[in-house]
Amino acid sequence: MTTSSRRRGSALLTVLWISAALAAVAFSLANTVRGETDRTSTEVDELKSYYLAVGAVDRATIEVLWSAAYPNSFIPKGASWVDYVFPTGVAHVELIPETSKLDVNNAQPDQLGRLMMALGIPPGEGMQIIGGILAHRPGGAPAGTSLGIPSFPGQQTSFQEIEELLQVRGVTPDIFYGTYVPVPGKPAPGEPALVRRSGLVDCLSVYGSRDRVDVNTADAAVLAAIGIPPAGVQLILRERRTMPLTEARLGGLMPNLGPGGGLLRREGNSILTIRATARVKLASGQLSDLKRTVAAQVKYMPNGYDSPIHLLRWYDTTWSN
Numbered sequence: 057m058t059t060s061s062r063r064r065g066s067a068l069l070t071v072l073w074i075s076a077a078l079a080a081v082a083f084s085l086a087n088t089v090r091g092e093t094d095r096t097s098t099e100v101d102e103l104k105s106y107y108l109a110v111g112a113v114d115r116a117t118i119e120v121l122w123s124a125a126y127p128n129s130f131i132p133k134g135a136s137w138v139d140y141v142f143p144t145g146v147a148h149v150e151l152i153p154e155t156s157k158l159d160v161n162n163a164q165p166d167q168l169g170r171l172m173m174a175l176g177i178p179p180g181e182g183m184q185i186i187g188g189i190l191a192h193r194p195g196g197a198p199a200g201t202s203l204g205i206p207s208f209p210g211q212q213t214s215f216q217e218i219e220e221l222l223q224v225r226g227v228t229p230d231i232f233y234g235t236y237v238p239v240p241g242k243p244a245p246g247e248p249a250l251v252r253r254s255g256l257v258d259c260l261s262v263y264g265s266r267d268r269v270d271v272n273t274a275d276a277a278v279l280a281a282i283g284i285p286p287a288g289v290q291l292i293l294r295e296r297r298t299m300p301l302t303e304a305r306l307g308g309l310m311p312n313l314g315p316g317g318g319l320l321r322r323e324g325n326s327i328l329t330i331r332a333t334a335r336v337k338l339a340s341g342q343l344s345d346l347k348r349t350v351a352a353q354v355k356y357m358p359n360g361y362d363s364p365i366h367l368l369r370w371y372d373t374t375w376s377n
Contacts, residue, residue: 101336104144105348108334112140112147113352116330120151121356121364134300134322136273145336146343155325156273158281159264160221161193161214167281171259174277176237181226188224215262232256263353268321272300283316326356331374349374 116138119130131138131151140147158167165186172182194214221227234255243249258275269278271292279289291312295301301309303322310317331351335343353369 101338101344101346102348104336105334105344105346106350108142108145108147108336109332109348109350111142112149112332112334113330113350115140116149116151116332117352117354117365120328120330120354124356132300134272134302136296136300143337145334147332147334149333150329150331152273152329152331153270153323153325154261154263154327154329155265155268155270155321155323156275156278157259157261157264158269158278159266160189160218160260160262162266163189163260163264163281165190170283171277171281174280175231175255175259176253177231181231184226185224185231188226189221192220192224218257218260218262221256221260227256230255234258263325263327265321265325268319270325271306271320271322272296279316282319283314285314285316288313288316326358327353327368328356329353331371 116131119138123129123131123133127133135151137148137150140149158171163171168186168189169182172179172185177185192213192215215221219232222229222232232255234257235253236250237253239247239249239251254275254277259278259281269282276289276293279292280286284292288309291309292301295305295309301322306320306322313320329351330353331349333347333349335345335347338344351371351374352367353371355366355368357364357366
C-alpha cells in the first residue's frame with residue numbers, strides 16, 4: 057500500500073469518527089430538547105389545571121349560594137359533589153360540610169378512641185394522641201380521664217387551626233393527612249393493590265359538629281366514631297353512593313345503625329370545604345393524565361353582612377380521592 061493510500065484511509069477513518077461523534081452529540085441534543093419540551097408542556101398543563109380547578113371552586117361557591125335561594129336549580133339538595141365540563145377541560149368538585157367531621161375541641165374521649173381504631177392507629181399510639189388532644193384543650197384532660205400519658209407540652213388553649221394536631225405527640229403526617237395501605241388479602245383482577253386510609257384531617261375540624269354529623273359526607277371513620285356498627289357504616293356508604301340520603305331513606309336505615317343513628321343529620325352547616333380536581337383537555341381532545349387539586353373553606357353568612365361569602369382558608373395544593 058502506498059503512502060497516499062494510507063493517508064486517504066486515515067482521512068476516511070477520521071471522517072467516520074467525527075461523523076459518529078457529531079451523530080452522538082445530535083442525538084443527545086435531540087433528547088435534551090425533547091425532554092425540555094415535554095417538561096415545559098407538563099408545566100403548562102399543570103398551570104392550566106390549577107386555574108381550571110380554581111375556576112371550578114369559584115363556580116361551585118356561587119352555585120351553592122344560589123341553590124339555597126333556588127333549590128335544585130344549580131346543585132341538587134344534599135349533593136356531595138358536582139362535575140363541571142369546561143371548553144378547556146373538566147373538574148370534579150367535592151362539597152364537604154364541616155358537619156361531616158367532629159369538633160376537635162369537643163369530641164368525647166370515647167369518640168376519639170373509636171376514631172383511632174377506625175383509622176387503624178395502634179392502641180398505644182392512639183391513646184397517646186388522645187391524651188395530647190385532651191391536654192391541649194382548656195383545663196387539660198377531663199377529671200376522671202385516666203390515660204397514663206404525659207400532658208401535652210403546649211399551652212392549654214383550644215385548637216385554632218386543625219393543622220395544630222401535627223404538634224400533638226404521636227401525630228405523624230401519615231396519621232394526619234392519611235396514607236395508602238395494601239388491600240387485605242389478594243386484590244381481585246383489575247382492582248388496585250392499595251387503598252386510601254383517611255387521616256385525622258378528614259375526620260376532625262375546629263368547625264366540626266358537636267352533636268350530629270352529616271350522613272351524606274361523613275367519613276367512614278367518623279361514622280364509626282359516633283357509634284355506628286361496622287355493618288351500619290357499610291350500609292350507609294352503599295346507600296349514599298348512588299344518590300344523597302333523604303330523611304325518608306335515612307329513617308328506613310335507622311334500625312340497622314344502633315345508638316349512633318341518633319347522631320346523624322342532613323346538611324345544616326354554613327361552613328363547607330369546596331375541593332376541586334381538574335384535568336385539562338389536550339390538543340388531541342383527550343384529557344391529560346395530570347391532575348391538580350385546590351380547595352377553599354367557605355362560610356356562608358346570614359343576611360346583613362357585607363358579603364354573603366367569607367373565605368376562611370385556601371389550600372393551593374391538596375389531595376382528593
